[in-house]
Amino acid sequence: MTTGLHTPLVAKVLYEDKIDAAAHWSLRVRKGTSLKLIDVEGGANVGMLFYNPENMLERYNAPDTLKGQHTFKLTKGNCLYSDMGRIFCSIVDDSVGWHETVCGNTTKKIVEEKWGEKNYQEFRNEWNQNGYNSFLVELAKYGLGKKDMAANLNLFSAVGVDDEGNLQYLENNSKAGDSVTLRFEMDTLVLMHTCPHPLSTATEYPRKPVTYQILQSGEVEDGDFCRNYRDENARGFQNNEIYHLGGACCHD
Amino acid sequence: MIKESELVVSQASFQETVLAGDYFMKVIKKGQTFRILDLAGNQAADTLFYNAADPSERYSAVDTIREQLNVYLTAGTKLISNENNVMLEIVADTCGRHDTLGGACATESNTIRYSLDKKCMHACRDSWMLAIAENEQYGMTKRDITHNINFFMNVPVTKEGGLTFEDGISSPGKYVELTAHMDTIVLLSNCPQLNNPCNAYNPTPVEVIIWD
Numbered sequence: 001m002t003t004g005l006h007t008p009l010v011a012k013v014l015y016e017d018k019i020d021a022a023a024h025w026s027l028r029v030r031k032g033t034s035l036k037l038i039d040v041e042g043g044a045n046v047g048m049l050f051y052n053p054e055n056m057l058e059r060y061n062a063p064d065t066l067k068g069q070h071t072f073k074l075t076k077g078n079c080l081y082s083d084m085g086r087i088f089c090s091i092v093d094d095s096v097g098w099h100e101t102v103c104g105n106t107t108k109k110i111v112e113e114k115w116g117e118k119n120y121q122e123f124r125n126e127w128n129q130n131g132y133n134s135f136l137v138e139l140a141k142y143g144l145g146k147k148d149m150a151a152n153l154n155l156f157s158a159v160g161v162d163d164e165g166n167l168q169y170l171e172n173n174s175k176a177g178d179s180v181t182l183r184f185e186m187d188t189l190v191l192m193h194t195c196p197h198p199l200s201t202a203t204e205y206p207r208k209p210v211t212y213q214i215l216q217s218g219e220v221e222d223g224d225f226c227r228n229y230r231d232e233n234a235r236g237f238q239n240n241e242i243y244h245l246g247g248a249c250c251h252d
Numbered sequence: 253m254i255k256e257s258e259l260v261v262s263q264a265s266f267q268e269t270v271l272a273g274d275y276f277m278k279v280i281k282k283g284q285t286f287r288i289l290d291l292a293g294n295q296a297a298d299t300l301f302y303n304a305a306d307p308s309e310r311y312s313a314v315d316t317i318r319e320q321l322n323v324y325l326t327a328g329t330k331l332i333s334n335e336n337n338v339m340l341e342i343v344a345d346t347c348g349r350h351d352t353l354g355g356a357c358a359t360e361s362n363t364i365r366y367s368l369d370k371k372c373m374h375a376c377r378d379s380w381m382l383a384i385a386e387n388e389q390y391g392m393t394k395r396d397i398t399h400n401i402n403f404f405m406n407v408p409v410t411k412e413g414g415l416t417f418e419d420g421i422s423s424p425g426k427y428v429e430l431t432a433h434m435d436t437i438v439l440l441s442n443c444p445q446l447n448n449p450c451n452a453y454n455p456t457p458v459e460v461i462i463w464d
Contacts, residue, residue, distance in 0.1 A: 061355065061361075062355075063355025063356075063397075064358075066354070067417070068364045069359075070417070081364065085363045092340060102313075102318075103318045104315055104317075147395040149334070150399070159410070165323045165349075165409070167321045170347045192455065199318065235368060239363060
């Protein structure tokens with residue numbers, strides 16, 4: 001068996017777990033490992049934010065990510081940048097093709113208007129949780145708050161834009177079994193929720209769990225697809241190398 | 253949408269020129285209207301808004317985009333806060349389109365976009381950092397610096413999901429005007445960027461005009 005350093009699909013799975021539908025969780029992902037998210041049933045949405053655990057003021061920056069790569073959609077080859085010119089992670093594999101980062105979250109009000117209220121008292125953990133509150137809870141675990149909530153990723157979800165700038169939610173963007181793999185280029189605090197996309201057109205509140213795996217990802221070589229996807233990304237990797245100068249080359 | 257203002261400059265209560273590379277920070281009272289005037293054309297005014305009573309409520313690009321279902325800002329756009337309240341409304345606009353996807357320049361992002369050796373060139377985020385340091389009365393820190401509006405910037409999104417930086421659609425004398433729906437701190441960086449062809453590598457002054 002090959003070590004599969006550049007093919008995350010066959011990389012060693014260090015850990016696998018599930019995040020229930022309409023739930024939230026957070027974890028630290030190390031440089032040298034990858035986070036693979038799998039849409040179990042199709043139609044999942046994963047809201048996601050990144051912070052540098054060494055300095056929480058460094059966080060995912062959607063505008064820098066988009067303008068730096070001259071893209072509105074995110075897919076394989078794209079890197080996800082911090083506001084400090086560094087790459088939290090690279091999208092090394094993606095069967096979906098389009099993930100968006102400009103629509104934010106559902107709020108309590110949006111959920112109630114779209115799908116009606118399902119409170120905890122009556123519905124227990126089958127309640128209609130919203131993305132905004134989910135992030136507030138995860139942020140607060142690390143001493144962060146609403147001021148720290150940046151524009152988030154909505155993985156597995158896509159919105160198109162016409163010539164006039166009008167947004168359209170793209171239906172059936174992600175199918176059952178679709179996955180996206182993020183290779184972390186620095187240690188990162190990852191916050192995520194599985195609440196529906198705020199522009200979802202589903203008639204019922206969509207309850208979509210995801211599976212996630214932590215994979216061993218190995219060294220990034222000069223010919224790496226994401227590193228060479230754009231000149232900007234090569235410079236981003238240079239910034240990460242400067243950040244890690246003199247440190248351990250990798251985690252066992 | 254092009255919509256001209258009926259306000260007369262001679263009746264304004266406040267008028268100030270903001271030079272390229274400088275910041276402007278001031279409370280606009282509820283009901284006041286303020287204009288940003290692009291004096292020489294194709295300038296970018298990187299702007300953030302905060303609730304003056306509680307700056308943790310602030311302009312939110314994603315909430316504004318989602319609520320109006322459109323990525324561009326123009327006359328009629330309501331600027332929405334992270335608490336999903338209307339903070340301001342664009343009431344006049346002779347430019348026709350403004351960007352809120354592209355964010356501001358920072359020394360660090362300049363290394364990505366242009367070259368690592370550009371890292372010490374003046375950038376909008378540095379102006380904001382100086383602004384919050386010099387204006388301690390607002391109690392703001394880097395946590396308060398969020399995703400901004402680029403008035404006068406033209407950043408079209410393509411159907412295929414691309415993002416392009418086009419030459420500005422602004423020209424000398426074009427302006428955008430906003431009416432405040434709450435007492436609002438305006439934090440504007442008049443962009444010092446020297447690496448972007450959008451301003452012909454020559455950042456220029458803007459003027460801020462306020463009517464009661």
